[in-house]
Amino acid sequence: MSDESRPAPAPHTPAPTAAVIPAAGRGVRLGPGAPKALRALGGTPMLVHAVRSMAASRAVSLVVVVAPPDGAGEVQGILDAHALPERTDVRVVPGGETRQESVRLGLDALPPEYGVVLVHDAARPLVPVDTVDAVIEAVRGGAPAVVPAVPLADTVKQVAPAGVPGEPEPVVATPSRAVLRAVQTPQGFDRELLVRAHAEVTDEVTDDASMVERLGVTVVVVPGHEEAFKVTRPLDLVLAEAVLARRRLNDGF
Numbered sequence: 001m002s003d004e005s006r007p008a009p010a011p012h013t014p015a016p017t018a019a020v021i022p023a024a025g026r027g028v029r030l031g032p033g034a035p036k037a038l039r040a041l042g043g044t045p046m047l048v049h050a051v052r053s054m055a056a057s058r059a060v061s062l063v064v065v066v067a068p069p070d071g072a073g074e075v076q077g078i079l080d081a082h083a084l085p086e087r088t089d090v091r092v093v094p095g096g097e098t099r100q101e102s103v104r105l106g107l108d109a110l111p112p113e114y115g116v117v118l119v120h121d122a123a124r125p126l127v128p129v130d131t132v133d134a135v136i137e138a139v140r141g142g143a144p145a146v147v148p149a150v151p152l153a154d155t156v157k158q159v160a161p162a163g164v165p166g167e168p169e170p171v172v173a174t175p176s177r178a179v180l181r182a183v184q185t186p187q188g189f190d191r192e193l194l195v196r197a198h199a200e201v202t203d204e205v206t207d208d209a210s211m212v213e214r215l216g217v218t219v220v221v222v223p224g225h226e227e228a229f230k231v232t233r234p235l236d237l238v239l240a241e242a243v244l245a246r247r248r249l250n251d252g253f
């Protein structure tokens, strides 16, 4: 067979990628008011910023938003009222009592063709698209679990928590800051691996990568971004407004 008559090799088609956004938390540390994901930043709900930040990646074709258990209708209404890229499908499902449960319910809603899944906190509304793309690229490149992370500014101490709130706590260790990273989202996974982790790991954890670690699978870190910080306390809202104002100024020139 001559070279010309041989069928061309199938072009490499990367695995379709979906993002799950857990947004069912109450956000009590932010103070009284609406659920955290529905609070406004620059006049737009934090959740809408988070959905846009995932949809900004051309690789992401589906975003599953996990709403408060009794708030799926309200969340759908909020998303319908804001402009989102047409090429991205956005669906809303009701969440659960814990973040883990909410993520699992989001994973249950993924159609079978999605081979790569990102999990992104609604509470990190301003993550830049380059960070999202770096995570996706690393998963598509063969890493089964990828987290964006940044070096720590503060030294971290491990303490023996005092029994009484407000009492001084003895320090028991100071891990070397050079080997510590503060982990952000979106965290990216081979979809089957993350589904298995959510089925098998029952310990309470604070991120999805920890569940994969419990299965003995290596998680890798790619550079995160200072603007991917989590809006947790009232001061974080001030910082987020400042980041948005700076972006608007830069976009205007």
Ligand code: C5P
Pocket (backbone or CB within 6 Å): 021, 022, 023, 024, 025, 026, 027, 036, 037, 066, 095, 096, 097, 098, 099, 100, 102, 103, 120, 121, 122, 123, 124, 230, 232
């Ligand atoms: O509470 P924390 O800031 O760690 O929450 C991280 C993310 O998990 C938030 O986006 C929050 O809305 C979400 N979450 C959830 N379901 C819960 C608790 C938290 O989707 N039951």
